Amino acid sequence: MWQWTEPIVKFVQDRIGQTWIWFDTLSRGEWLIVLASCCAMGFLLLKSRGHRGPC
Structure with a gap:
């Protein structure tokens, strides 16, 4: 049952890792x-x- 989720989880983990690497390479101005x-x-x-309400 969990076999179909494995590619999705791997895809998300890869994207998170690539995003972190991209953020890690930014300069101060880019940050x-x-x-x-x-x-x-x-x-x-x-x-x-x-x-918009009373508060």
């Missing part, structure tokens, strides 16, 4: 760009999902 982009996307996500 700031990635951080600013993530913050902007998070802000827009929270803004779009926000509900």
Whole structure:
């Protein structure tokens, strides 16, 4: 039953490893760009999902 999940788990583990290697090679300026982009996307996500209410 678990045999069909093994390729998916391997794929995800490989992507996480490759992503970490990519982050590890970034310079300080590139880190700031990635951080600013993530913050902007998070802000827009929270803004779009926000509900105006009494609080």
